[in-house]
Amino acid sequence: MKKVKELTPVQSYQKVKSLLKERKRLYDKDFVPGNLIFTFYDAKFKEFTFDRTPLVLILRHNKTHTLGLNFHWILPSMRLNLIFHIIKINRKNIEQNKPIHFEYKQLKPMLKSLGYAPCIRLYINKRFAKNGIIIPPERLVEIALLKTETFTNGKYSATELFRMASRKGKLKARMNASKKVKRVKKVNKP
Numbered sequence: 001m002k003k004v005k006e007l008t009p010v011q012s013y014q015k016v017k018s019l020l021k022e023r024k025r026l027y028d029k030d031f032v033p034g035n036l037i038f039t040f041y042d043a044k045f046k047e048f049t050f051d052r053t054p055l056v057l058i059l060r061h062n063k064t065h066t067l068g069l070n071f072h073w074i075l076p077s078m079r080l081n082l083i084f085h086i087i088k089i090n091r092k093n094i095e096q097n098k099p100i101h102f103e104y105k106q107l108k109p110m111l112k113s114l115g116y117a118p119c120i121r122l123y124i125n126k127r128f129a130k131n132g133i134i135i136p137p138e139r140l141v142e143i144a145l146l147k148t149e150t151f152t153n154g155k156y157s158a159t160e161l162f163r164m165a166s167r168k169g170k171l172k173a174r175m176n177a178s179k180k181v182k183r184v185k186k187v188n189k190p
Contacts, residue, residue: 033101
């Protein structure tokens with residue numbers, strides 16, 4: 001995968017400064033699959049590292065939770081790859097100036113096979129800030145290169161956290177596969 005360079009903190013600051021002018025009150029209707037939302041988040045368990053200002057691609061939403069892919073946990077090249085895939089499946093909507101739309105089930109196989117799964121987070125709706133920014137589709141590529149994450153416990157960079165989450169996800173997958181093999185052996189045992 002081609003290495004893509006994130007914007008510098010100074011460049012990101014300038015973009016965020018202009019984005020903040022577009023900040024508005026977020027309503028339930030704003031949390032639809034396909035929207036990219038930039039806001040503040042107050043995690044329930046503060047002892048774990050979390051992103052206080054997630055840049056979340058909404059995958060699913062219900063009354064209490066939002067399933068989203070936090071762009072800050074993803075390497076910039078992977079962000080662009082995902083955006084190009086979303087644009088590809090939404091070509092007609094984009095040409096007709098309609099909102100981007102997709103079902104999570106459309107993206108799930110691709111997200112899982114290409115290693116995005118560790119970056120999918122389940123958010124508690126009432127812990128999102130009341131105000132935020134909905135990123136319009138025409139600004140997705142520009143926004144994907146921002147360096148705006150604010151991870152708590154400042155020990156790790158976004159790249160390190162992505163690698164750690166990936167390793168944890170692979171370990172969990174191996175453990176689940178091992179359990180399935182053991183169950184199959186028990187069932188097939190004479």
